[in-house]
Amino acid sequence: MLDGRRYIGLLSGYKPIGERCPHCGTNTYSAGRKISFCNFCELPVDFSDPGAQYGQASQALFAPLLEQANEGNLDAAIKGAEQLVKGNKDSQLLYLLGVLYRNISTARFQGKDYNQMGFMEPNAKNIRSSLDLTMRWKECFFKAIKVVDGEMQTSVQIDPELVFTRFMCEIRLQDYVNAATTLRSVQTLDKKTAMAEYALLVYSAEKNTKQAEPSLLKALESGELNAYYYLARYLAKRGKLREAEMVLRSLERIARVSMSQELVYRIRLTEDASKL
Ligand SMILES: [Zn+2]
DSSP, rough: OOOOHHHHHHHHHHOOEEEEEEETTTTEESSSSSSSEEEETTEEEEEESTOOOOOOOHHHHHHHHHHHHHTTOOOHHHHHHHHTOOOOOOOHEEEEHHHHHHHHHHHHHHHTTTTTTSOOOHHHHHHHHHHHHHHHHHHOOOOHHHHHHHHHHOOOSOOOOHHHHHHHHHHHOOEEEHHHHHHHHHHHHHHHHHHHHHHHHHHHHHHHTTTHHHHHHHHHTTTTTTHHHHHHHHHTTOOOOOHHHHHHHHHHHHHHOHHHHHHHHHHHHHHHTTTT
């Protein structure tokens, strides 16, 4: 079993460098890796030549929405996302919109105030909004999968990054049967291996397979910061809630990993329930 405290020590010694994600525009961090994975969208970012990366088409459209969401202007971000989803055939942009909807949905759900007596309006409104957004993020991921599917059938040479995007959609939809098949495609296509390794880490940590420990070990030792989020999940699944929370807190000081928000909330709920 992996020791959370050992990795908290390792984490505090890192001097990570920042780079703008070419996909979503977030400032993302790496601790010495050539290719690391974005702290917001989990797509690959090349750190080997800092500042040289040019934003992809998706970044110009998506980054302003993410900025609005980060400033707390959630309604404006949702409105902008609605406009972009309509008739869109860019699988990466659809994936990014799905991630954004999902994060806002989580924030709305967590924002409901349980301290209010009875079924007061703000509670019902937040829950309704969260459920509505859940339908939307699922729709975005399904659409992205369909687009990549089409490209896999018609292209002679498919971009491994698109197949990786499809894999991430399936993971976030918890469709592990298809994710396992897509994982094999990523492993066959990705000759640089960073995506193949990261996909195996995500799959094994989410599915809690025997591969989780060796994959985590490799990613943690290599300085992949998102791996610390998966370490926290791994610890939480084994009942080590306090250690998991400590890992997430240490990680927060270095990088803002968007997936952590939901996990912190779930850990706190479980801790509160155990106090009953
Ligand atoms: Zn990104």
